[in-house]
Structures are given as C-alpha cells and as structure tokens.
Amino acid sequence: MFRQDLKQSVGATSIAAAEAAVDANDFVVIDVETACSRVSSICQIGIVGFRNGQITFEYEALIDPRDHFSSFNTRIHGIAAEHILGRPCFAEVHDVVSGHLSERVTVAHSYFDKSALAAACRVHDRAMVDTTWLDSVKVAKRAWPELPSHKLNVVSRHLSIPLKHHDALSDARAAGMIVVKAIEHTGMSLAEWLAPAMRQRVPPAPPPAASGPLAGERVAILGQPRNGPLAHRIAASGGRVVSGVGSTTTVLAVIADEPFGYVRYDAQYRKAEELRRSGRAIRIISERQLVAELAEFA
Structure with a gap:
C-alpha cells in the first residue's frame, strides 16, 4: 500500500544544509504499527514530510513483519496476516525509509516508533537510521500543559486535527500537525524545540494584576x-x-x-x-x- 510522493524530499547532506532545514521548520514524521508485542514486528509504516507548516510528501507501506499477528494488536489497528500477503519485509523497504529520515529531524509521538525502527534494523540486519529525533508528546506537554492527557487522540481532538487513530499514515500526519501548531502557538522554532529540555520550557504567561478592567476574565x-x-x-x-x-x-x-x-x-x-x-x-x-x-x- 504505497502512496505517491506529493513532493520528493531530499535529506540534508551537510551540517549547513541540516541547519537550514531546521531554520525552515523542515522535518519528517514516522509512525509504525506492530503485529505483536515484539517492537521489531512492524506491519505498517507511515511517513509524512513537513516544511514551513505544509505537508510536502507522504509515504505509506504495509509490511510483512516475518512474525506472528497477535489478536490484541489486530484489534487495535485492524491489520491481520491476510493483509500483508505478498508485501515486502522491512529489509526490502529499509532503504526507502532511511532515505526519507536520514540526516533529517524526525518526529514521533513517543519514542515507541524510534525503538521499533531500531529493533527492526537489528532483526533484519540493516544499518541504523541516522536521524535527529523529536518526541511530539514532549512538545504537546510543553505547549498545552493544561490537557489531562497528551496521547495522540486527545491532543488531536483538542486541536481539531483529523485522525484515524492507529492508521500509521494518519497518526504520522497528526503528530506532525501537533508540532506545526505548537510552533504557531508558542512562537518557538523547530530549533528551539530541539534544544535541551531546560531551554525548551515554554515561558509562562504573566500573572494577572490584582484588579483592572479585565479582572475575572x-x-x-x-x-x-x-x-x-x-x-x-x-x-x-x-x-x-x-x-x-x-x-x-x-x-x-x-x-x-x-x-x-x-x-x-x-x-x-x-x-x-x-x-x-x-x-x-x-x-x-x-x-x-x-x-x-x-x-x-x-
């Protein structure tokens, strides 16, 4: 289940190019679904590219995990063994995935996807993907600390972001929009979100005066x-x-x-x-x- 790229995105090939990408709020987002409790059992990958708040490409693939399908996981994402018959295994799509992520800023909603990608690379004897990771859960927590939860579906609902939850492409698109909206909401650039946690803290709102025409508002x-x-x-x-x-x-x-x-x-x-x-x-x-x-x- 591949989708045609809307626009081919080429990874940065130098430090200067990487810095330019960050300055342009240029990043990719990845989300994966797994077949069972082993994080290496990737059965679907969704990747979405963003630049200056706009989607530049989308990539989606169903993957043969070379592992069994747990009924628990299938109930979550709806993907079963019959859906991946004839689909490539992770080793066969590794180069495509690496091409989109390498030397880029890669967003994932929690680091489950980072762990799954690393585990799949080890199991399938492929090179680790060289990318800079940004956790959109941490971004959401700093941008909207008042939310009771920062799960993808909760934050997406709060921000009116369309979401078909546990579809890898839809999840990736939503996680990317959370980062886009956090940049708009806080005024912090992608580079600032990538800075160490002490520097990433969103400055608090000024405390209200004891009285005035807006008291109680x-x-x-x-x-x-x-x-x-x-x-x-x-x-x-x-x-x-x-x-x-x-x-x-x-x-x-x-x-x-x-x-x-x-x-x-x-x-x-x-x-x-x-x-x-x-x-x-x-x-x-x-x-x-x-x-x-x-x-x-x-």
Missing part, C-alpha cells in the same frame, strides 16, 4: 505567544492569560483585524465559535479592538 490569544506583548497588557489589566480556548475561557483575542479571514479556519477560533453557539459567554475580539477598550480605562 480568562483570555486566550490567537496569533501571539502567551508571554508576548498583548499577554502582558492583558495581565496588567487584571486578565488571566490561558494557553488555549476552553470551557472557562471568556475572551479570544485575535492578532488580526476583522473579519479575520483565514484565522476563522484555526482550531482555536472554531472552538470559540462552537462555545458561543452553545450559549457560553465568550467574546471573539481583535487585538486592536481590545487595546482600544483598555485605553478607555487608562
């Missing part, structure tokens, strides 16, 4: 980090800056002028509209309008 900001200039102005006016739109959010401040254009397609904007339609008291307001309102109290 919970304000989400779309288009600017939660510690940016508008966040400090909101906090100084008594408002609490929250990391995203939730059931208790009272204001969504949009860093764009009305009628907001493409911003209306953002997951946070759509969520605010849904809350408003359901009867929640949440205002959607432009930065300019909010600043003008605050100026009246100065």
Whole structure:
C-alpha cells in the first residue's frame, strides 16, 4: 500500500544544509504499527514530510513483519496476516525509509516508533537510521500543559486535527500537525524545540494584576505567544492569560483585524465559535479592538 510522493524530499547532506532545514521548520514524521508485542514486528509504516507548516510528501507501506499477528494488536489497528500477503519485509523497504529520515529531524509521538525502527534494523540486519529525533508528546506537554492527557487522540481532538487513530499514515500526519501548531502557538522554532529540555520550557504567561478592567476574565490569544506583548497588557489589566480556548475561557483575542479571514479556519477560533453557539459567554475580539477598550480605562 504505497502512496505517491506529493513532493520528493531530499535529506540534508551537510551540517549547513541540516541547519537550514531546521531554520525552515523542515522535518519528517514516522509512525509504525506492530503485529505483536515484539517492537521489531512492524506491519505498517507511515511517513509524512513537513516544511514551513505544509505537508510536502507522504509515504505509506504495509509490511510483512516475518512474525506472528497477535489478536490484541489486530484489534487495535485492524491489520491481520491476510493483509500483508505478498508485501515486502522491512529489509526490502529499509532503504526507502532511511532515505526519507536520514540526516533529517524526525518526529514521533513517543519514542515507541524510534525503538521499533531500531529493533527492526537489528532483526533484519540493516544499518541504523541516522536521524535527529523529536518526541511530539514532549512538545504537546510543553505547549498545552493544561490537557489531562497528551496521547495522540486527545491532543488531536483538542486541536481539531483529523485522525484515524492507529492508521500509521494518519497518526504520522497528526503528530506532525501537533508540532506545526505548537510552533504557531508558542512562537518557538523547530530549533528551539530541539534544544535541551531546560531551554525548551515554554515561558509562562504573566500573572494577572490584582484588579483592572479585565479582572475575572480568562483570555486566550490567537496569533501571539502567551508571554508576548498583548499577554502582558492583558495581565496588567487584571486578565488571566490561558494557553488555549476552553470551557472557562471568556475572551479570544485575535492578532488580526476583522473579519479575520483565514484565522476563522484555526482550531482555536472554531472552538470559540462552537462555545458561543452553545450559549457560553465568550467574546471573539481583535487585538486592536481590545487595546482600544483598555485605553478607555487608562
């Protein structure tokens, strides 16, 4: 089950090229499904390439794991022995996988996929893939610490990312979109997400003043980090800056002028509209309008 590349992506061949790729937020995402409890038993691979927030290619393959299929695993992903008859084994697709990942930044949602890839390389006597790994679970935890769980399906639902869970290509696409949205949400570049954990911490929102015209308001900001200039102005006016739109959010401040254009397609904007339609008291307001309102109290 191969899909035609939308655009061929070539791995960096030098340190300078690798740095340029990071600067361009250029990365690939991999997800695998396994046939049984042995992590080497890869039966499906999905790889998606991203550059500057856009998908550049997709690759998908069903794999003969050369192992047995556990009924437990089949119930999760729906792949059984009859589905992989005549499909290549991992050794036969190793070069294709390595070609997409080598000398790139590779994202996986948890390091299960990293472990599975390494185990498959050992079992099939193939070279380890030389890539720089980034765990999108850790990215999600830093970008949206308020979520009760950072499983792929939970974060995808929170961000309105389409997901057919436990389909390798869909999972890879969703994990990549989580990184894209984390970059947009925090203002942190891919290079910053790859930095050591101490430096990766997302700066907290400024604490709200004890009083002010926004006292009691919970304000989400779309288009600017939660510690940016508008966040400090909101906090100084008594408002609490929250990391995203939730059931208790009272204001969504949009860093764009009305009628907001493409911003209306953002997951946070759509969520605010849904809350408003359901009867929640949440205002959607432009930065300019909010600043003008605050100026009246100065």
